[in-house]
Amino acid sequence: MSNEYRVLERMLVEGQISRQEFKERIDxxxxxxxxxxxxxxxxxxxxxxxxxxxxxxxxxxxxxPELHEHI
Structure with a gap:
């Protein structure tokens, strides 16, 4: 994995960027x-x-994955 991707992933994990921004950058x-x-x-x-x-x-x-209730 390139350093650029590692930095982006670290920013997500540390809460520096939102999941939406992470998705936009990946796109x-x-x-x-x-x-x-x-x-x-x-x-x-x-x-x-x-x-x-x-x-x-x-x-x-x-x-x-989030917990969910089965009906």
Whole structure:
């Protein structure tokens, strides 16, 4: 995971940014990554690696599962 992603994740954990802002920043990274691939700035293999790192961060933006009542 790149240092940029670690910093972003740490900011979320420490409460420096909201979950919504974290999600927006991750979405912006997806867009940036796609644009870099389309402009041939990165190779497809690098795209896949960076995309997978973003995917690992994604579920964390929603927090842990909450208890709910079964009806």
């Amino acid at each position: 912006a990274e997806y867009d940036k990554l796609e644009q870099e691939l389309m402009n041939d700035e990165i190779a497809p293999d690098e795209h896949v690696e960076r995309y997978n790192v973003l995917m690992e961060l994604e579920p964390q933006s929603f927090g842990p």
